[in-house]
Amino acid sequence: MFVTNAFAQDSTAAQQGGGEAVHTTTEAGHGGAEVFPPFDPTHFPSQLLWLAITFGLFYLFLKRAALPRIGNILEVRRDRIAQDLDQAARMKDEADAAVAAYEQELAEARRKANTIGQDARDKAKAAAEAERRKVEDKLNGDLAAAEERIASIKRTAMKDVDQIASDTASAIIQQLLGTRVDGKDVAAAVKSSAR
Amino acid sequence: MTPDKTDPIHQFHLVEWIPIHIGGMNFSFTNSSAFMVITVVLSAGFLYLTTSRRGLVPGRLQSISEMLYEFIASMLREATGPHGQKFFPFVFAIFVFVLVANLVGLFPYFFTVTSHLIVTVALALLVFVLVLVVGIAKHGFGFFKLFVPSGVPLALMPLVVAIEIISFLTRPVSHSVRLFANMLAGHITLKVFAGFVVSLSSFGALGVAGAILPLGMTVALTALELLVAFLQAYVFVMLACMYINDALHPGGH
Incomplete structure (x- = not known):
């Protein structure tokens, strides 16, 4: 109205x-x-003029200064976040690789430890075996030597027995016959009778 | 002056602060001009100062500037696609100018720049002319495909084209009147209810008690006007984005 x-x-x-x-x-x-x-149209020119001035300056200011700055801030942040995410992914990969390497090293070490243990066990066994054999050999040698000595003693003893027998026999013959008998004959006789 | 105090139209009067008359035309620096300057200085100052630290991690005020930027950027991108980005400063300037002018106008005793039809008409015509110029410069005669929607029977075509042309030509009218009328009506309503408070309270104790109702109404209306101030700026710029999209993709109905 x-x-x-x-x-x-x-x-x-x-x-x-x-x-x-x-x-x-x-x-x-x-x-x-x-x-x-x-x-009221009397103030239309004034409003249009001042709107043109203020809005025009505002537009120029936004276009030249304010908006590029905000855009730049946002872009820098976006880049930074992307970069950080990349870095995080790369670090995770590195960590995964390190874990894998560690696992592998651990397995290898375990395997090496096993072989070392096995080696040591084998070596110890071999050494013990060698020692045993040496001792056995020595004992065998000693036994053989002892046997040899026994045999030689027996042999000499046997030789002495012949001597004693022929001596005794010659003494007996002398007593009995009153003659001296050649030692060689006595010995041969003893030997043949001993057989 | 007393009748003016409660007159709801009083707030729209222009007062010539510095009279300037050139060639019979009135270019005076008025209260409207002053509030245009205030609007621009406030907006530009806010946007410039809050971002001066260029913080990688934004503070609260810097966040507001960035949110405004991204809000308008995404609106423009959704409406026009990647080609529309060169209109971003223009669209941003319109949004911030209208929004801040609306908000500044909500303060008591302050003038509302957007409550004058000539201002909103100027902004709407700026968009309209921009759309025409860009559309014809980019597509030449092909821009007029805008008035020929695809998939319409040939018999109906003249009618549809006529309707399309009329609706195109009335765009600046609806575009500007929507903003203007919302601001005008809101401020008149506010002033009417606030005026009730003043008139009722002059009737003694009973009047003061009765004034509580319109006072509450004024508070509620202020909240509503705050919403309207934002919403109308949003709608104005949303429509501008859609019109610019027509200039860029006239065939894409």
């Missing part, structure tokens, strides 16, 4: 200045204060 009122008298009241009941207290310097202010 108000709007149409204002429009209706737009043409006339604009020049006269102050005809409406509501706006009896017209502000000084205002030609068209009776017109509904947003539709």
Whole structure:
């Protein structure tokens, strides 16, 4: 209602200045204060000009300074995050590789330890065997020597027995026959009888 | 001055602070001009100062600037695709200008720049002319495919084309009046209820008690207007993005 009122008298009241009941207290310097202010064309040029100036400067400022800066901040952050993620992935790979290497080394060490143990066991066994054989050999040697000595003693003893027998026999013959008998004959006789 | 205090239209009056008259035209620096300057200085100052530290980890204020940036950037990207990015500063400027002008206007005694039709018409025409110029520069005659939707029977074509042309030409009207009318109506309503508080409280104790109701209404309306201030800026820019998309992809209905 108000709007149409204002429009209706737009043409006339604009020049006269102050005809409406509501706006009896017209502000000084205002030609068209009776017109509904947003539709008052007297200030259109002013508003357009100042809008152009302020909005134009604002646009230029945003385009040149503010928006590139914010865009740059966001881009730097995005790059940084991507870089950090890459680095994290790379580090994880490295850690995985290290774990794998460690596992492998551990298995190898275990295997090596096994072989070392086995070797030591084998060596010890061989050494013990060698020792045993040496001792056995020595014992065998001693036994053989002892046997040899026994045999030689027996042989000499046997030889002495012959001597004693022939001596005894010759002594007996001398006693019995009163003659001396050749030792060689006695010995041969003893030998043949001993057989 | 007393009738003016409670007159809901009083807040829309322009006051010439520095009269400038050139060639019979009035270019005076008015309260509207002052609030345009305030709007721009506030917005530019905020955007510039909050991002001056260039923090890798943003503070609260820097986050607001960044959120604004990403909000408009994603809106433009969704509406126009990757080709629309060169209109980003323009769209961003319109959004921030309208939003801050709306918000500044909510303070008591402050002037609302966007409550004047000529301002919203100028912004809407700026978008309209930009769409026309970019559309014709980019697609030449092909831009007028915009008025010929695909898949329409040939018999209906003249009617549909006529409707499309009319709807295209009325865009700046609906675009500007939507913002203007919302701001105007909201501020008048606010002022009317606030005026009730003043008039009622002059009737003594009973009047003061009765004034509680419109006072609560004023508080609620202020909250609503806060929402409207943001929503209308959003709608204005959303439509601008869609119109720019028409200029870039006229065949893509």
